[in-house]
Amino acid sequence: MVAVVLIHGAGDSAAVWEKQTAHFAGNHRVLAVDLPGHGARTTESGLDSHGKNAAEICRIMDQHVVAKAVVVGHSMGGAVALTMALEHPLRLQGLVLVATGARLKMRPEFIEQARQSAEAHGSTVPSHTHIIPVEQMVHPAISADVVQWLKDHTGQASAQATYADFLANNSFDVMSRVGEIRTPTLVIGGSDDRMAPRKFAEFLAGAIPDARLEVLDPCGHYPQVEQEAAFNRALESFLASLPISPLA
Numbered sequence: 001m002v003a004v005v006l007i008h009g010a011g012d013s014a015a016v017w018e019k020q021t022a023h024f025a026g027n028h029r030v031l032a033v034d035l036p037g038h039g040a041r042t043t044e045s046g047l048d049s050h051g052k053n054a055a056e057i058c059r060i061m062d063q064h065v066v067a068k069a070v071v072v073g074h075s076m077g078g079a080v081a082l083t084m085a086l087e088h089p090l091r092l093q094g095l096v097l098v099a100t101g102a103r104l105k106m107r108p109e110f111i112e113q114a115r116q117s118a119e120a121h122g123s124t125v126p127s128h129t130h131i132i133p134v135e136q137m138v139h140p141a142i143s144a145d146v147v148q149w150l151k152d153h154t155g156q157a158s159a160q161a162t163y164a165d166f167l168a169n170n171s172f173d174v175m176s177r178v179g180e181i182r183t184p185t186l187v188i189g190g191s192d193d194r195m196a197p198r199k200f201a202e203f204l205a206g207a208i209p210d211a212r213l214e215v216l217d218p219c220g221h222y223p224q225v226e227q228e229a230a231f232n233r234a235l236e237s238f239l240a241s242l243p244i245s246p247l248a
Contacts, residue, residue, distance in 0.1 A: 006032040009075030010165035013039030013156040037161025046161025054083040070094035095185040101200035104169040114163040121159035137221040185211040186238040190219035
């Protein structure tokens with residue numbers, strides 16, 4: 001049994017990992033987290049740096065008595081996971097980077113929309129929280145049912161937290177440091193991800209020593225949902241390849 005910590009992306013919550021939580025919970029200890037301002041923690045203030053978010057994940061692990069885990073990060077969560085691998089490497093048994101990059105610059109208009117929403121809504125969750133519509137983030141071939149599932153399970157964060165997420169992403173850049181990572185790593189990308197393009201995944205897999213690369217097709221920015229079965233198989237294979245850690 002492996003401890004698996006799942007970290008959501010910007011403006012999302014643990015809900016985006018619902019399918020993986022159900023799939024892996026039978027054989028592993030799965031902890032899908034809500035960062036401050038997200039999901040069950042929307043009354044808390046979101047954090048505006050991934051150093052702070054990484055420290056918060058370590059705190060949550062301590063709270064749940066998890067000394068070491070396979071840390072799986074989607075999009076912004078991948079930036080948090082990368083920060084953990086660089087700043088808190090002894091907490092990781094494995095690293096899984098999903099639809100993310102070593103640098104996550106945000107388009108200025110997205111930051112401005114998030115800022116205006118934060119000023120208008122503060123710590124509440126706006127009724128329309130998708131600054132970037134789901135349809136623009138998934139592959140065009142993905143079924144309407146999957147798109148609707150994503151609409152129902154994403155965007156569960158306060159306006160303030162979403163703005164903080166965007167600011168943290170915009171200042172995140174570890175391109176010159178990812179070669180320092182020595183944690184076993186799996187990189188999963190989407191063939192047609194417009195938010196974190198395939199080249200982002202290829203860079204990470206090439207720069208991190210001995211990293212594995214899986215590019216799922218057809219797939220956009222949510223591999224764990226758009227290609228659920230293939231994603232789960234890739235993660236299962238990676239987990240099975242890891243040596244059992246007495247600290248996990």
